[in-house]
Amino acid sequence: MKPFIHYIKPLWFPTIIVSILSFLTVAGTLYIPTLTASIINDGVLRGDLEMITSSSMNMLVVALLTVLSAILGVAMSAHISASMGKELRNDLVKALQYFSLRDFTHFGTGTILMRTSRDVEKIQSVLGEGLNMILPMPLMICVGLGLTFYKSWQLGLVILAVMAFMILTIVFIESRALPLIKAMQLKLDDITDLVRDHIVGMPVIRAFNRRNYENEKEISIFTETAQLNKRLRQTFAIGLPTILILFNMSTVAILWVGGYNVSLGSLQVGDIIAVIEYANLILLSMLMAIFVIIDIPEAIVCYTRIRKLLEHENTDTCPEPYNDSITTSTSTSTSPSAKHDTPLLEFRNVTFRYDNAESPALENISFTVHHGETLAIMGDIGSGKSTITNLIPRLFSIESGDIVFEGKSIYEWNVDDLRARIGYVPQRAYLFTGTVEMNVRYGTASNQQITTQDIENACRLSRADEFINRLEGRYQYIVAQGGSNLSGGQRQRLAMARALVRKPDLFIFDDSFSALDGTTERAVRTALHEELQKDNRSALISVEQKVSAAKKADHILIINRGQVAGYGTHNELAATSTVYKQILASQEVTA
Template identity: 85%
Template structure:
């Protein structure tokens, strides 16, 4: 990860313009007090009306040009900060696309949302204000002090002393504020997670009358957040009045020493007025910069949190013998070319992309002694799992809750990386495939059917593989196979009906059928259905399964892996895989398992289904 200047470097031209405009603004701002001194010394005191008039006109022109350059500078600063914010968000999106599911769980939804929204906004704000307020400050101080010392070295020392006191005050505030700001950021992450849980889980909270319990949780976390914010404001409250007092004291000191020098004849009245203006401009410039500087520690914390996401290495590991070759390849390619543990050669897909077509004697999918363990788990979720699936076959996976059925389906499209063993697809390890090419051959229906905000047509087309062009007939045929057209045609707008976020304006069965259509439209070599019939009524389920069986007999002869809960559905599969506590407890047909597998016999007994 490159430093923050990496984001500023492409904007060198507008940054150079902002610098030039700042120079013009400072020059014009400091030239006005000089004209004021000239008007007083050579015009007012000498009664030269013509000189006052001409100098006033010059002052007006300079003021207008100064205002114009300031407006342009603000506009260019806004452009720079907005551009940096856009690039930061682009990089964050690319980085998050490379995260494994483990990584999302590690960071949590709340902190990711905060880092991609509020943290980026804070950096934009500080950058824009910094260009307007901090960038002109050094020039304002140097030129202003130079002009002051030219008038009177004593008054120059007064301004320097006030500046030193202001800087010490700033250092004191920053040292106390930085740890508090870090704590506030973490607390905001917790608040985001809590509010999100309350919104998503509101039906459960109300159904179980747990509003008081949840309110108590909110009170605890909100109270702590308020305490931290109060402590931060108290820290700022100590410093800002001190700065304002120093600001006013500088004017008093200048009048004191300036009046003495006027009485001694070493200064003119106009010079004192000019020095007061110089001091006001210098200290006001510092004061405005202080308000930005106060936010810099928070912006630094925000950027550190963003860098943590951008620099985060994928936590998924790779099984031998591919670990070393994958690691070497990833170091040669860009970070964002990997996706959730994906493998690419430095030249793109390269020769490692699997293109072999399986024959009838080659399994479409094969698990070879696969072991997988979740983070911080004492025992593996899967251990030494082996099975084969051929073209045109149906494999049903059954087992108790938590036995590892869904974990198997998640490993195939490389949503997680295995600990040991190997998974072969079309005769090639899935870790030798380019991950996008691998997933293009898979139609995946997750356990929870999630739909995106948009039309039904858009949600179905979401399943299209890269480069796949879908016609209206393709979408309609997929929906017909999933028996989704039955309810789509009854909706207002049909396929253009707007689906709310998550599909909350549709029933569970409707969401499941659209998720199936999304997988079917891809026309893959392998379908993965993770308990995808649970919300369907019996009639619809039978119709969908019949349509799927017809699909499996087509020319490309796709295979189907389906996590099942009902023996009545599993017994129709070509093979049944029984998983018990992460291990294979049986593999074969319904008739074979009914006589050889104790676990399957228990499932049969529990559902009162006979062999």
């Protein structure tokens, strides 16, 4: 991962400008007490009105310039922090784009949302405030102490003693606060996950009258978070009053020591006023910096959490070793519809296991799909049908065996090139916020140019045009997040159009007809079949629940408990596969 300095390095010029502006602000701020001492010592006490007037005008000019430099410094700091946040978010988004589904499951939705939003905001905030408050502090302390020691070394020691106590207080607060901050971050992740589940699952919660149960879960996690927050605030509550007491006691000590020196004639009254101002400025600068320093541990925790995302190694890697000599099919039948010598897709003894699973989800799966073929996958719920479809575009990585696409292992393909040749319709047809046209155009490959006519043709094939033409604005109709303002069947048809517009080599439909009525389903299947037969180039893999649909495929793959329980045509399986016979019997279908 890039070190944090990488995000600041391109901003070196505005950072230098901020440093110069901070120097001018500190110089102007400390020069004003010096003028004040001069006015009192040389003007007020001597009755020199002309000197008071000229020095006051100088003070006014210095004050205006100081305010101007401070405003410019704040604006430039905001620019630096915003630019850094933009680059950090860009890197996060790029990293997440290459996460496998296993990686998303590993981290969880809540923590990813928190790290890409609140954690980045916290780092941004600390950086901006740090440039405004921490950057001027060393200069303010060094120059302020130098001026104080110049006037009285005793008063300089007083300020140093107060500063030492303030630093000890800060160290004490930080040591107690850091573990609590880390625990708070984890609880906030849990809250994000819980709230998201409640929003998405609200219809289920209400349908099963589980509101009280969910409320109890909320109360439990909110109570734990509140207790952590209470302990954290109590820690800060101990430190802040202590610092304020030290702040006020410094003024008392300066007046006492300074008054004693005035009585001895070694110090003037104006110098005491100036030293009090120096002390106030030094300690106020430290106090303001403390508020930022208190947030630094949290920002460090946030950056550490972000680093884990950026440094995470994608689990989508090639299994080692895979064996090219493995047989390509468990079936001895030859596909009558094979139009090319080289199969489009081969599964070669593929085994896959989900994280922390005791047994494989798929074991020794082998089958072949040729150009122009249709393959139906059937099996019980949880048998591994959807897992097969997820492995082809490398949404997960296999444990052993190999998956070959166009004669080459999918792990030798550039993943973007591989996916550009696949039209994938997932089991849950998810749509994005935007127009109907944007959602269909979303299926366009990176190097593909499509026209409005292409979009309309894809929607015609999926029969989505039937309802699109009734929508207000037609293809410019705004789809809500997830497609919540469309029915399940409408979402499925748009998801199909999104895959069709890509014109891929391989279509993957994962139970994508489940929400369609019988008439629409038959129309879509007929149109899709005609499209596949145009050039015999593309193939279709479809997870099916109905034998009436599967029997029309060139081959049927039966999966039972993660293993191949049959592979062949409808007639072959009806004669030889026990599992397929059971499926036929359950649906009252005759061979």
